[in-house]
Amino acid sequence: MAARVKICGVTTEGAVQAAAEAGAAYLGFNFFPRSPRYAAPPLARDLALEAPPGIAKVGLVVDAEDAVLDGIVETVPLDILQLHGRESPARVREVRARYGLPVMKVIGVAGPGDLAAIDAHAGVADMILVDAKAPKGAVLPGGNGVAFDWRLIAGRRWPVPWMLAGGLNPENVAEAIRLTGARQVDVSSGVESAPGTKDDALIRAFVTAAGEVRDRRPPADVIDPD
Numbered sequence: 001m002a003a004r005v006k007i008c009g010v011t012t013e014g015a016v017q018a019a020a021e022a023g024a025a026y027l028g029f030n031f032f033p034r035s036p037r038y039a040a041p042p043l044a045r046d047l048a049l050e051a052p053p054g055i056a057k058v059g060l061v062v063d064a065e066d067a068v069l070d071g072i073v074e075t076v077p078l079d080i081l082q083l084h085g086r087e088s089p090a091r092v093r094e095v096r097a098r099y100g101l102p103v104m105k106v107i108g109v110a111g112p113g114d115l116a117a118i119d120a121h122a123g124v125a126d127m128i129l130v131d132a133k134a135p136k137g138a139v140l141p142g143g144n145g146v147a148f149d150w151r152l153i154a155g156r157r158w159p160v161p162w163m164l165a166g167g168l169n170p171e172n173v174a175e176a177i178r179l180t181g182a183r184q185v186d187v188s189s190g191v192e193s194a195p196g197t198k199d200d201a202l203i204r205a206f207v208t209a210a211g212e213v214r215d216r217r218p219p220a221d222v223i224d225p226d
Ligand SMILES: O=C(O)c1ccccc1N[C@@H]1O[C@H](COP(=O)(O)O)[C@@H](O)[C@H]1O
Pocket: 008, 009, 028, 030, 032, 035, 036, 037, 060, 062, 084, 129, 131, 140, 141, 142, 143, 144, 145, 146, 165, 166, 167, 168, 186, 187, 188, 189, 190
């Protein structure tokens, strides 16, 4: 089963090109200042303008206030906002209305009790990113290279497009897709040679393993950047 790929946390022109040439469907810009993948809005703007048409540009924020989001959205030509913090369904609604952009809400999963939050956001967000919950004491709320037990969502379906994330890499992504039925996958640290340093060969290997090259069609027109 093929899946579309999001390469998240790109900070260089080389990584943008590698992702595009490999056939990624989404590029993620990380606006969380404490991340080693942080891209300040002017840099993200330059990189977004380098990206070929057809790749959706996603802006990742964590519990960002309107003033911060205003600056990002005014500076960077984004297609989707990824809310990677503790944003409530009401906040998701607000962000969608304020910026007129599709919102992908991230839900961290560690056990069966975390799945209800997916249902709570599925009627509000345009897309759900099912990620591993950050381990206790982690500095980052995501990007920790940690996977959750994929069997928790095996066979689950939601009335909204969704993406799988958390500890994916070129070696395990095919198995993750097979087990969960994910049609979209997101990776950050699994295609890096060091925190924040994307590796072209790993990006290619990941996209190939996910079968992305064979299918770049979006699962719903809300996330089609064209
Ligand atoms: O990557 C980061 O530094 C990051 C910081 C803050 C929030 C989210 C972050 N990354 C996102 O986490 C998932 C999974 O990452 P990984 O593949 O396990 O490294 C992904 O969506 C990243 O975009």
